[in-house]
Amino acid sequence: MRVSDRQLEVVLKHAIPIERYAKRISEAHELGHGPGSNADICDLGLQRKAQKVWKETLPPPFLSKVADSYGRCAQMMSGALPDDSADGDWDIVCRYLGAVATAIAEDSEQGMNQAPLDMPDIAEMPDVIRYDSLAELMHPDAVEGLRSASVAVARYCRFATQIAPDETQMACLQGLASGEKHADLAERLGYSERHLQRILADMWHQFGVDSAIEGVAFAVDQGWITVPKRT
Known part of the structure; x- marks a missing residue:
């Protein structure tokens, strides 16, 4: 089956x-x-x-x-x-x-x-x-x-399983991959920091990871986002 x-x-x-x-x-x-x-x-x-x-x-x-x-x-x-x-x-x-x-x-x-x-x-x-x-x-x-x-x-x-991130999650992932701080990311997306933390926590649970570092690495492995090169 x-x-x-x-x-x-x-x-x-x-x-x-x-x-x-x-x-x-x-x-x-x-x-x-x-x-x-x-x-x-x-x-x-x-x-x-x-x-x-x-x-x-x-x-x-x-x-x-x-x-x-x-x-x-x-x-x-x-x-x-x-x-x-x-x-x-x-x-x-x-x-x-x-x-x-x-x-x-x-x-x-x-x-x-x-x-x-x-x-x-x-x-x-x-x-x-x-x-x-x-x-x-x-x-x-x-x-x-x-x-x-x-x-x-x-x-x-x-x-x-279908666990690809939605539009909001993608914005969060790309922001974190670019080194954006939580406070700045929350302000840019129009959320409070507390609400942003809930979004991230739910996303890490969805991906089966424990942290932002693991979550971003997982998203990169899946080809959902890219990490900008540091100059």
Whole structure:
């Protein structure tokens, strides 16, 4: 079954935080933690151990939310076929999501408490996770494989969906690429700085990036804008 735009949006929402999660574990490896010996990131036994680490700092309602979302995404991915360019990476992310969902769901304590109002969204893996402990479990090759696969899947999702900027977004991107300051850009476009910040934040979320630097670089890669040469 062909992957729909809606499915691609859901997969992208999961692939981005997975990449950041893997990157933080790699950083822990670089700081001297571990490395672990398990080289299969989709191994259920490994994810059961990782789940115990998550439980140290993450509330049961959040973990229950992750399990539900990851499980739904894995099921959806297993029934949808991307083109050959993303097939292998798609499978890795799908199996990883399924393993994490299963490991959490096996724990009967999850979901027993009412979700707190300030519970984080699954689109952001919390900083409180003990990435040093996770580094002790996982081999660097496993972590790099997950990071690489999630990056490839996110790239595929972005390229396969219609996320080209509108006229206002294009003006913002070209202004930022030209070195225009936010205050000057907002005044030129007739917006308050606060409204401009909202436009930019929504655009970075749309592109799946974290900052103006990444957003402008992404727009240049897509051929939407050019960066003026400095003289």
